[in-house]
Every structure is written in C-alpha cells, then in structure tokens.
Amino acid sequence: MEVTEPGTYAHDVLAVVLRITEPVPSVLLWQRARDPHRGRWALPGGRLGPDEDVEASVRRHLAEKVDLAEVAHVEQLGVFSDPHRGPPPRRIATAFLGLVPTDADPTVPDDTAWHRVDRLPETAFDHGAITRDGLDRLRAKLSYTNIGFALAPDAFTVSELRDLYAAALGHRVSATNLQRVLTRRGVLVPTGETAAPGPAGGRPAAVFRFSEHGLRVTDPFAALRPPGEPAAETHPAPTRPGS
C-alpha cells in the first residue's frame, strides 16, 4: 500500500508521440498489463525520478519504448491534475508532445503499437484527452512554425510534404502555396537534386530540405512589429510549453 504524505503527490510524465501515417497521424500507445485499467491503452511515461526534471524524465521513460534518436522534437504540453483523473492515490502528470519523422520507423516493444488518432482504442485514464491536446498543439504549430521538420524525412518533394501536411491537418493543402510560403519564409531550401518520377511518369520533382532542425516561429505575426524592422529572423524559441 502506498502512503501519501498530505500535500505531496506522485508525479508522472507522459508523452504524446505522434507520427504521420497517411491518411491520418498515429500515436504511440502501450497496452497495460496490470490494474488499474488493465488491457487499456496508455501513453508512454512513468514516474518522475528524484534527480531529474520533467523533460529529462520523459526522455528517460520514452527511451524504453522507442529509440530516442528517432524522436525529432519534444515539448511540454501542460499539467493534468484533475483529482479524479485516475483512481486513488492521486497522481499529477506533466504531458509532453513528441514527434517522429515518417522515415523513421522505430522498433517498439511487444506491448506497444501505433494507433490512428481517428480510431483510438479504449484509453487508460485521461490519456485520450491528452492525446487530443497533443494533436491540437501540433496542428496549431504547423501553421506558424517550422515544426514540420520533425515530421518530414530529411529530404522530400513538395508533393510528399503536401501529403504530410494534409494528413496532419486533416484537410487538403495546396502544393503551390505550401512551397511558396515555406520557401519565402526560409523554412524550406532546395537541395538542387530531383526525385525519380513515379511509375506513371511525370516531371521529376525537386527535392527540398528543412533549413533548420530546431523549432522556430516563422509566421510574421505582422501586426505590432517594432517599427522599421523586417518580418524575417524570428527568435529561436525554447523547449518549454507553447509560445
């Protein structure tokens, strides 16, 4: 039995690890073998250790399920602290968003699998709601940051990137606009190479690459800029919660 000192709580870390699998993203879940919620699917995570902060902790726990080198981006989502989010004793959880590129297909343990976010199985605790929060965060950031770098392979064609964005956002995306906007913002740079056409032929597509592999805010947020300064060169952006 677990005794909890009043005013102290067990603290967990959780990760919503997303990977774009067309036509919709998938989230990494593992099936609980023990009660409570035995048999249900849960987000990777675990207890916060005594000598680590929450980010180090989530990386440690994540390493048990996937190769950390394949997780291209990690950021904090927020705290989930509803007193009744699980059976007693009470647990607090700090949730993170993790992103895995499409070209990485990590080997996962037997109890772990990718699940389409539009067909989630029965989830443990509030992990379904947390997953939705993570997806919302990803969708928002796709619009005004270069976060696509964490979803796309190292090199890709505009068509491939369009399909990626369409799957992540859940609606059609114009390849013309995508290329123009992302190149004008300096997010995408051409490698000069071209990809081989598909089996039906067609013009060979130009190959692009993300110019940076760290999160950066790219939308000009045009109103209310300091006078005289151009839109470009926005700040680097932290690993912390959402700006």
Place this chain on the structure above:
Amino acid sequence: MEVTEPGTYAHDVLAVVLRITEPVPSVLLWQRARDPHRGRWALPGGRLGPDEDVEASVRRHLAEKVDLAEVAHVEQLGVFSDPHRGPPPRRIATAFLGLVPTDADPTVPDDTAWHRVDRLPETAFDHGAITRDGLDRLRAKLSYTNIGFALAPDAFTVSELRDLYAAALGHRVSATNLQRVLTRRGVLVPTGETAAPGPAGGRPAAVFRFSEHGLRVTDPFAALRPPGEPAAETHPAPTRPGS
C-alpha cells in the same frame, strides 16, 4: 520535519500576475517573512490541495492576495521541476499567467506590492525566470490573440490602447495600424461615444471596446487554411497552456 515518500513531491502553484503600468508592466510579488529566502520577493501561490486541480488551486491562493474578480485572465504557463530550483525538500511548481486590467487597482496585503518587470527586486527561488516566461507569453499572445481585453479597461481610446500595447511589448506601436488591424479582425468595436479631449485640447477620441472577453486566436495564420474557407471565426481557445 517533513517526510517525503519516495516518488512523491510537494506540488506548488504559482502565478505571474501582470498589470500594465506605463512605461513597463508590473508583476505582483510578496516579500517572504520566513526562511528559506526570507526577505526576498516571491510570486503568489502555495500548495496544491488534495481536492483541487492546479487551476482551482492557483485561483484559491491568488484570492489571498488580490480580488479574484479583478484578474481578467488566467492560463497555464508550464511546469518548473528542476531538482535544484529550491532548497530541499524538492518542490514541483505549476506556473500560471494572470492578467489584471489597468482600470482595476486591487488592494493588496501589506507584504505584497507591484514591481516593474525591468526593475525586479531580489526574487526567491526561480521566480525571476518564471516571471520572464510569463512576460514572454503575454507578448507573444498580444500579437495573435485578443488577449488585450485582459489588460485594457472596459472602454478606451485608440491612443490609450496604443500606450498599453507599447508598454507591454516594449517598443513603439502605430496607433493607425493598431486600430485598423484590431477592428478588421473584429477584436475591437466602437461604442459610438467619444472621450473628452485632454487639457491641451485636440480632437475627441472615439471610444472602443473589446468585442469579446474570452481568449480567442485572431491571427489568420493564413498559410495552409482549409480551401475555400475565410480567415474569420477562429476557435474559442482553451484555458490550457499556450496554443
């Protein structure tokens, strides 16, 4: 003496309560009367109680320092969990951002006062860094949400709002653009009234009001919109961390 069960931690909530006091914002701090860090200035907050989530908790603790009715907006900033962010025993903190309009001047206890963010006194623990995080969040959201409603009085002129934004952002703001952008986005609506001119005369200014008093994302985030749909009517936005 406090005994901590392994794997459980005391959980605090903290609030960065900001109010625009020209020429720069101020943050609400109280002076610690007891060790550790006696005499230093700390953010309002306290222990997470057993029957409340973190948001309810921060509101409860905040109510001890200010009239909650004067805090127009509260949102989660994130978790601060560095094992050495304070003396042992270890404490985890969930930080919030709170905003108080300029027309409200809450009475505060004797140990509590507003401090200009550019002249912070010696702060306790990591509260200085957390304050900076809160200010960064506010500045970012000023650009692409209607969060100004939580800073401005109920009715105001464009000049007053310009000064408010300038103080919050830390740089000059064009009144022309501010009015045009915010009205076009439907954030600002004219009341039809006009304000009395200042002592030096001048044309009477039109009085405006924020159309909504709940947080809303107003920047079109134009790229990658679903096809055919107009930019207007963005989603309501949660109380949760930063989108």
Place this chain on the structure above:
DNA sequence: ACTGGTTTTCGCCTGATGGTCGAAAACGTG
C-alpha cells in the same frame, strides 16, 4: 471671431502575402 497649437482620425499609396488558375516543363508509355 480668428489664429495657432494639439490630438485624433481618415484616406491614399506602396509593398508583401496568400489563393487560384492555367500554361509550360519534364517524364513515361504505347
């Protein structure tokens, strides 16, 4: 009254950005 100073508001112009469409380029197949 009229003039000058002050503050706000509005209109105009320019440049940047995004949406849409269609033509042209570059490839494979029959």
Place this chain on the structure above:
DNA sequence: CACGTTTTCGACCATCAGGCGAAAACCAGT
C-alpha cells in the same frame, strides 16, 4: 511521336500591413 501524368512556374487578384500626410475636431489665447 502523340498522349497521359506529375510537377513547376508565372500571372492575376484580393487582402493585409506600414507609412505618410492631410483633414477633422478640440482648446487657449489674442
């Protein structure tokens, strides 16, 4: 060598923001 396919590029248009300067509306003097 004509045809279908896929990608790329340019053209056009609407919207949006930034920057000015003129006009509007007020006060205080003379």
